[in-house]
Every structure is written in C-alpha cells, then in structure tokens.
Amino acid sequence: MKENVIITLKDICVAFDGETILNNLNLDIKDGEFVTILGPSGCGKTTTLRIIAGFQEPDSGEVIFDNQVMNGVPAHKRRVNTIFQRYALFPHLNVYENIAFGLRLKKMKEDAIQAKVKEMLALVDLRGFERRSIDSLSGGQQQRVAIARALAVDPEVLLLDEPLGALDLKLRKDMQVELKNIQQRLGITFIYVTHDQEEALSMSDKVIVMDGGEIQHIGTPEDIYNEPANAFVADFIGESNILDGIMLSDCRVRFSGHDFDCVDKGFALNEPVDVVVRPEDVDICAPEDGMLTGVITSVTFKGLHYEIIVDINDFKWMIQTTDYSAEGETIGILIKPDEIHIMKKSKYSGEFGDYSSFSDEMDYISNAELDITDLDDITEVDEDE
Amino acid sequence: MNNRTYNAITAPYGLWMAVFIVAPLAIVAYYALTDAAGHFSLENITQLSLYTDTIFRSVWFGLVATILCLVTAYPLAYIFSKTKASTQTVLVMLIMIPMWMNFILRTYAIMVLFEDTGIINHFLQSIGLSPLHLINTSGAVIFGMVYNYVPFMVLPLYTTMTKLDYKYIEAGRDLGANGFQIFKDVMIPLTKPGIISGVTMVFVPSVSTFYISQKLGGGRYTLIGDVIEMQFQTAYNYHLGASISLLLMVFILVCLAVMNRFGDAEEGMVV
Incomplete structure (x- = not known):
C-alpha cells in the first residue's frame, strides 16, 4: 500500500429538504487502500460515495483528488468508476458490448477493445461469455460483468455501492474473497459501501463507521472491533455488552457493583464511562468463583457456540460459550483485564448493549424497514439531478 | 378455469372478431379483386398506377409528420417523466384533453387560425408585419397531421421513459459518456420500444389520413385517404376504393414488419 492520499473530503455537508444527510x-483515502464505509441504512454512506463519483454535489465542502478540487467536475470526467447496487448493466447490450461501452467512448481501436474485454472477462472468470445477453446471466454473473465493465476503463479508484447485497450468502462469501483478490492484484483503491459488518471486517484495510451523517470511527478492522470509539460502534460491529461504569483510577473500573482491573488509562477520577465486554470474552465458572453471578434466562444453540443471556444485577448480558448451561441455572463469570474496553460517554450511551429485549427477529425486521428508506434516498437524489 | 367456462368467455370475442374484423377484410379483398359485374379481375389493381403520385405524397407527408412528431414529443415526454408524480398526471391530462374534442372540429380550428384573413395573420398585421400565406400549403397539411397525432407519440414515449431506471444514465456517465453520448448510446436504445410504438401510432394514421388535406390543403394535396373516400362517396367505385385500401393495408403491414425487424435486430448487437 502506498502512502499518498488520493482522495480527500473536506468539511462536506449535504442536506435534502432540510434533513441533514x-x-x-x-x-482521507490513501492510494491502493481497500476502504469500507460501514453503517446502517440512511447513515449517509451511499451519499458519500455519490459525492466522490460526481453524481451529487455537496452543499458545502471540498472534494479533492490528487490535490485537485473536483467540485463541479461531472462524473464522466472523473477517474473513478462505480459498481452500482443493482449493477445497472445495459439491457440492450450483450456482455461484450457492456464491457466495451467505456472503451468505445475512449475511441479505442476495435482490436484493443477486443483484447481488453477478453482480459477483463478472464479477470472475473467469465471466459466465453462475450455474446451472452444480460438477461440470461445469474445474479453472480451479472455482478462479475459489472466489475469487468468498471475495471475495463482503468479507474484509479473503484467505488462499490453494496455490490453483494443481492447475492445469496454462499455466493457473497465467494465474491468477498474474489473482490479482495482483484483489488490486491490490480493495486487500485477500492471504496466499498456496505451495511454488513462481517463483510467490512473481512475485506478492508480501513473501515469507516458512519451513523447519522457523521463518521463515528475510522480504523483497521481490528481497531474498530477491539477498541470501538463509542457505544454505537461497539454495538454495530459484532455483539457487545455495554455497561455504565465509573473509572476509580487508571486501570481500575467499577461496574455492575464490582471493581475490575482493566488496561485503560487517562480518564478523570470517578469519570462516568461506557464499559464494553464482548460476549466471547466472558468466561463462565461456578457461582462462588465468579466476579459476578447471575441467572441464565435463555440459551440458544448457534453451532459454534451457545449464546446465553444472563441476568446479572438486572442487566442482561450476552455470553457466547462452548459449555452448555441450562436455563435457570445460576453461574459466575470472570473477565480478564484486557478484555474490558473503556469508552468515553457519547450521545449513544445507554442506547445500546443491553440484551433485555434481544431477539434475532426484531433485528431482522428493523433492518428491512431501513432498507426501504435507503431506496427512498436514492430516488430523492435522482430528482435532484 | 375449466375448458367450458373458458370457451363461454371467449366465444363473444371470437364472434365479434369474425363479424367485424375478418368479414370486412374479406369483403374489401373481394371488392378489390372483382369488377362491377362481380367477376374476378385485376383491373382495379393495375389502375393503382394512376395514383403513384398520390401514394408517394401520402407516404412522404406521413413520414415528415412522423419525424416532426418524434422530434417534438421526445424531449416533451422526457420533461414529463422528470416532473413530480402529481404534475405528471396534470401534464398527461393536458396532452389528452384535445383528443377528446372532435377531430373535425380541431381541423376547422386550425383553418380559422391559418386563413389569409385568419387569426394569425390578423395578429401579424396588427403588430405591423406582413401577412403569411399559411392555408392551402403542404406545410399546413403536415401541421394538421402533427397537431392531431402528436399525443399518440407522446404517450408511449412517456410510458417507457417513466420506466427507465436512472441508474443506467448514471452508469453511462460513470463510464465516461457526455450528455450527447448518453442520449445516443443509452437513452435512445432504452426507449426504443416507446419510439417504435409511437412511430407506428403516428405513421399509420398519417399515411391514411383524409379530410386534413382537404381542409388545410385546399384540395391541392390529395392524399391516398382522400382518394379512397372519393371512390366511396362520390365516384361510387367501391372496387377501386377497396383495392387502394388493400394496397395501403399491405404497405402499412410491410412498414410495421420492417420496423419490428429493426427493433429486434439491435437487441443482440453483433460483436
């Protein structure tokens, strides 16, 4: 990965109908990085991508490519290319012509076009698909054609707007690996937008977590998982138990009525903080040996582990463990100092991290609703242009 | 649905088609291929050569009117499709309302506008300009056609454009296409179904139109539709009238076939 910054967004503000996006x-995005913008629907991630692509102008702020301000430069003059959410392959052209579209606009010679299309089809593993019509392709194949079409014009930066959203789980996993491989082989910058945290963690060099039109955390996948900046990030990336705590001194925190050793420093004396403990970092033991004790209220088998909900001092913890315990049983828990992560209080404090109303189904329902708002966002943008 | 009900439901339509579509066509064909005594004859067909000029003029006028309709309607339909949904309803209504008025009335209205002492010339003179000779020109006839048939072009274009996903235009831009290239390489191909149905719906009635040419062309630009009307209304030569109708029908069928071929051909463009 090179160290020079290729794209800078500076003080960007956007609002639609008075609503801040x-x-x-x-x-800052560095040359050759695989950057993922991660956030729930409506967090502004797609808008950020569209501003880089040139489909939308910010109300204020600067878009800078290679030290050049790009505000007002239309999309077709920017050296970035986009892979659209639903691919947007031209239905009136076959696979060959779709990939050749950008090359023809560059007035390339026919034999050069032919060579390039062939190379691209080989890259995405679709040799021999030249004459197929778009309708005859499966979702995964269309995805590959979209990648080939965007990469054919040699972009410096490839923008990907939830490109795997329409694929089933198995295919999505395969494509994740493949996209990462393509990115590493070509060495170009990928800016990838998704609401799937697992996708973000497994593919990216750098993850940008967004919510409410603001960046919540920028860091490597390890950073944002292990050292989340606030309760929102901790909750959005993986599962978290987030408790109210008080810093007693450096490396000493009190929560749930017990004093724990931890590794975080630099907080004020008796400063209220958010304490994050990942479900997989909690060890179960006999009640008499535990730092805390509680009653198991539910047990779910997840394959790799059991997911148990434990009521400890009226706070519902989620714990992932490979040892079976029965519902109603009283258990003790142990937490090692380096498995406790302390965060400053933020506007998200108290909103997340309690599993008292937890259910997989609820998660699913609220996600689907949000997807609809996301689509509305896109239409609004369309009218704008 | 069982077979019995299916038959019961389709029977009236079958009867309708037999009586009002198949039978009239057969009658036209019969008249076209017989003489006054009812004997088989190709005389009517050979007589068609007398009308070569008229046929050519009809096709030419129809073609010009269709192109003008397309050129006017395409941007209009695009503008319609880009407005708010509620505005779209109003705009489409405005296009349709004139169609609810009688065709003859509309043509008369154009006469009143175009006459040498008509409203337009009256206005021109009142602001000190010299009057224009508008009525009884080929331009007036074509204007009449465009005016009457342009809604048939707007509506199918508008329908395809509202269904056009804006993502395709963005994708084109993204790949480096400027405004004109987007129009040529993305918009036109994706709206082709609308173009083809609009062209069909304007060209067919334009070629076979009558009355417009009589009222706005002052009888100087007889079209094939007028000749057919004449054969039935004044010359009472049903046989010749039928043969011209048949020719027109065949001609239009050929045109449609060619156009549909053209429509399909581009679909799987060759590598």
Whole structure:
C-alpha cells in the first residue's frame, strides 16, 4: 500500500429538504487502500460515495483528488468508476458490448477493445461469455460483468455501492474473497459501501463507521472491533455488552457493583464511562468463583457456540460459550483485564448493549424497514439531478 | 378455469372478431379483386398506377409528420417523466384533453387560425408585419397531421421513459459518456420500444389520413385517404376504393414488419 492520499473530503455537508444527510464529513483515502464505509441504512454512506463519483454535489465542502478540487467536475470526467447496487448493466447490450461501452467512448481501436474485454472477462472468470445477453446471466454473473465493465476503463479508484447485497450468502462469501483478490492484484483503491459488518471486517484495510451523517470511527478492522470509539460502534460491529461504569483510577473500573482491573488509562477520577465486554470474552465458572453471578434466562444453540443471556444485577448480558448451561441455572463469570474496553460517554450511551429485549427477529425486521428508506434516498437524489 | 367456462368467455370475442374484423377484410379483398359485374379481375389493381403520385405524397407527408412528431414529443415526454408524480398526471391530462374534442372540429380550428384573413395573420398585421400565406400549403397539411397525432407519440414515449431506471444514465456517465453520448448510446436504445410504438401510432394514421388535406390543403394535396373516400362517396367505385385500401393495408403491414425487424435486430448487437 502506498502512502499518498488520493482522495480527500473536506468539511462536506449535504442536506435534502432540510434533513441533514452528511454533517461536516472529513476523510482521507490513501492510494491502493481497500476502504469500507460501514453503517446502517440512511447513515449517509451511499451519499458519500455519490459525492466522490460526481453524481451529487455537496452543499458545502471540498472534494479533492490528487490535490485537485473536483467540485463541479461531472462524473464522466472523473477517474473513478462505480459498481452500482443493482449493477445497472445495459439491457440492450450483450456482455461484450457492456464491457466495451467505456472503451468505445475512449475511441479505442476495435482490436484493443477486443483484447481488453477478453482480459477483463478472464479477470472475473467469465471466459466465453462475450455474446451472452444480460438477461440470461445469474445474479453472480451479472455482478462479475459489472466489475469487468468498471475495471475495463482503468479507474484509479473503484467505488462499490453494496455490490453483494443481492447475492445469496454462499455466493457473497465467494465474491468477498474474489473482490479482495482483484483489488490486491490490480493495486487500485477500492471504496466499498456496505451495511454488513462481517463483510467490512473481512475485506478492508480501513473501515469507516458512519451513523447519522457523521463518521463515528475510522480504523483497521481490528481497531474498530477491539477498541470501538463509542457505544454505537461497539454495538454495530459484532455483539457487545455495554455497561455504565465509573473509572476509580487508571486501570481500575467499577461496574455492575464490582471493581475490575482493566488496561485503560487517562480518564478523570470517578469519570462516568461506557464499559464494553464482548460476549466471547466472558468466561463462565461456578457461582462462588465468579466476579459476578447471575441467572441464565435463555440459551440458544448457534453451532459454534451457545449464546446465553444472563441476568446479572438486572442487566442482561450476552455470553457466547462452548459449555452448555441450562436455563435457570445460576453461574459466575470472570473477565480478564484486557478484555474490558473503556469508552468515553457519547450521545449513544445507554442506547445500546443491553440484551433485555434481544431477539434475532426484531433485528431482522428493523433492518428491512431501513432498507426501504435507503431506496427512498436514492430516488430523492435522482430528482435532484 | 375449466375448458367450458373458458370457451363461454371467449366465444363473444371470437364472434365479434369474425363479424367485424375478418368479414370486412374479406369483403374489401373481394371488392378489390372483382369488377362491377362481380367477376374476378385485376383491373382495379393495375389502375393503382394512376395514383403513384398520390401514394408517394401520402407516404412522404406521413413520414415528415412522423419525424416532426418524434422530434417534438421526445424531449416533451422526457420533461414529463422528470416532473413530480402529481404534475405528471396534470401534464398527461393536458396532452389528452384535445383528443377528446372532435377531430373535425380541431381541423376547422386550425383553418380559422391559418386563413389569409385568419387569426394569425390578423395578429401579424396588427403588430405591423406582413401577412403569411399559411392555408392551402403542404406545410399546413403536415401541421394538421402533427397537431392531431402528436399525443399518440407522446404517450408511449412517456410510458417507457417513466420506466427507465436512472441508474443506467448514471452508469453511462460513470463510464465516461457526455450528455450527447448518453442520449445516443443509452437513452435512445432504452426507449426504443416507446419510439417504435409511437412511430407506428403516428405513421399509420398519417399515411391514411383524409379530410386534413382537404381542409388545410385546399384540395391541392390529395392524399391516398382522400382518394379512397372519393371512390366511396362520390365516384361510387367501391372496387377501386377497396383495392387502394388493400394496397395501403399491405404497405402499412410491410412498414410495421420492417420496423419490428429493426427493433429486434439491435437487441443482440453483433460483436
């Protein structure tokens, strides 16, 4: 990975109908990075991508490519290319002509076009598909054609707007690996938008977590998982138990009525903080040996582990363990100092991290609803242009 | 649905088609291929050569009117499709309302506008300009056609454009296409179904139109539709009238076939 910054977004603000979409966004993207913008629907991630692509102008702020301000430069003059959510392959052209579309606009010679299309089809593993019509392709194949079409014009930066959203789980996993491989082989910058945290963690060099039009955390996948900046990030990336705590001194925190050793420093004396403990970091033991004790209220078998909900001092913890315990049983828990992560209080404090109303189904329902708002967002943008 | 009900439901339509579509066609064909005594004859067909000029003029006028309709309607339909949904309803209504008025009335209205002492010339003179000779020109006839048939072009274009996914245009831009290239390489191909049905719906009635040419062309630009009307209304030569109708029908069928071929051909463009 090279160290020079290729794209900078500076103080970007966007509002639609008085509703803030992006609030003072600042972002540097380095050449050759695989950057993922991660966030729930409506967090402004797609808008950020569209601003880089040139489909949308920010209300204020600067878009800078290679030290050049790009505000006002239309999409077709920017050296970035997009892979659209639902691919947007031209239905009136076959696979060959779709991939050749951008090359023809560059007035390339026919034999050069032919060679390039062939190379691209080989890259995405679709040799021999030249004459197929778009309708005759499966979702995964269309996805590959979309990648080939965008990469054919040699972009410096490839923008990917939830490109795997329409694929089934198995195919999505395969494509994740493949996209990462393509990115590493070509060495170009990928800016990838998704609401799937697992996708973000497994593919990216750098993850940008967004919510409410603001960046919540920028860091490597390990950073954002292990050291989340606030309760939102901790909850959005994986599962978290988030408790109210008080810093007693450096490396000493009190929560749930017990004093724990931890590794975080630099907080004020008796400062209220959010304490994050990942479900997989909690060890179960006999009640008399535990730092805390509680009663198991539910047990779910997840394959790799059991997911148990434990009521400890009226706070419902989620714990992932490979040892079976029965519902109603009283257990003790142990937490090692380096498995406790302390965060400053934020506007998200108290909103997340309690599993008292937890259910997989609820998660699913609220996600689907949000997807609809996401689509509305896109239409609004369309009218704008 | 069982077979019995299916038959019961389709029977009236079958009867309708037999009586009002198949039978009239057969009668036209019969008249076209017989003489006054009812004997088989190709005389009517050979007589068609007398009308070569008229046929050519009809096709030419129809073609010009269709192109003008397309050129006018395409941007209009695009503008319609880009407005708010509620505005779209109003705009489409405005296009349709004139169609609810009688065709003859509309043509008369154009006469009143175009006459040498008509409203337009009256206005021109009142602001100190010299009057224009508008009525009884080929331009007036074509204007009449465009005016009457343009809604048939707007509506199918508008329908395809509202269904056009804006993502395709963005994808084109993304790949480096400028405004004109987007129009040529993305918009036109994706709206082709609308173009083809609009062209069909304007060209067919334009070629076979009558009355417009009589009222706005002052009888100087007889079209094939007028000749057919004449054969039935004044010359009472049903046989010749039928043969011209048959020719027109065949001609239009050929045109449609060619156009549909053209429509399909581009679909799987060759590598």
